[in-house]
Amino acid sequence: xxxxxxxxxxxxxxxxxxxxxxxxxxxxxxxxxxxxxxxxxxxxxxxxxxxxxxxxxxxxxxxxxxxxxxxxxxxxxxxxxxxxxxxxxxxxxxxxxxxxxxxxxxxxxx
Amino acid sequence: xxxxxxxxxxxxxxxxxxxxxxxxxxxxxxxxxxxxxxxxxxxxxxxxxxxxxxxxxxxxxxxxxxxxxxxxxxxxxxxxxxxxxxxxxxxxxxxxxxxxxxxxxxxxxxxx
Numbered sequence: 001x002x003x004x005x006x007x008x009x010x011x012x013x014x015x016x017x018x019x020x021x022x023x024x025x026x027x028x029x030x031x032x033x034x035x036x037x038x039x040x041x042x043x044x045x046x047x048x049x050x051x052x053x054x055x056x057x058x059x060x061x062x063x064x065x066x067x068x069x070x071x072x073x074x075x076x077x078x079x080x081x082x083x084x085x086x087x088x089x090x091x092x093x094x095x096x097x098x099x100x101x102x103x104x105x106x107x108x109x110x
Numbered sequence: 111x112x113x114x115x116x117x118x119x120x121x122x123x124x125x126x127x128x129x130x131x132x133x134x135x136x137x138x139x140x141x142x143x144x145x146x147x148x149x150x151x152x153x154x155x156x157x158x159x160x161x162x163x164x165x166x167x168x169x170x171x172x173x174x175x176x177x178x179x180x181x182x183x184x185x186x187x188x189x190x191x192x193x194x195x196x197x198x199x200x201x202x203x204x205x206x207x208x209x210x211x212x213x214x215x216x217x218x219x220x221x222x
Binding site for chain 1: 112143152153154155158165166167168200209210211212213214215216
């Protein structure tokens with residue numbers, strides 16, 4: 001079962017904040033986040049390994065709640081370069097099968 | 111540039127044909143992954159190899175097969191192609207099989 005991301009799409013102005021959510025119906029042991037710009041390959045942003053762990057990457061941070069089987073990606077003071085599609089992903093419980101979420105298209109306007 | 115190379119960049123072929131996509135991982139990476147990305151399906155995991163051995167299989171059709179060679183490059187073979195196989199095929203690599211994967215630029219396959 002593919003993790004479900006919300007919102008499906010979001011449009012922001014430069015400098016605004018955004019939150020992207022990732023929910024799974026299965027237990028999550030880790031969550032990783034990727035960004036894919038239009039016409040390009042996905043690029044790894046970060047991985048979260050433990051419940052409640054929060055990590056950051058420049059002005060992008062994320063949280064992971066094991067119990068709720070959810071992760072959220074926080075984009076602060078968004079820049080034009082943040083535009084793209086964001087995917088959460090997870091490994092399916094030790095099987096080495098990677099499952100990516102449904103994706104969230106984010107567009108930052110000047 | 112991720113360091114992962116894929117050839118060809120574009121491939122146009124007809125239904126029923128067979129094609130081979132090639133991937134060279136980053137230097138030192140032992141794991142290779144193949145993904146299919148189409149507009150309505152998102153990123154679908156196909157298969158993973160680790161140091162020459164198949165490690166995990168995802169939603170890979172029986173008409174598709176892959177292998178990883180001793181020099182660690184990998185090939186994805188797609189046969190009896192159908193219109194629905196048209197998609198972007200990505201290869202990714204990682205050091206040991208962890209989630210930090212480095213994606214190649216992809217091969218865009220068009221089946222006419």
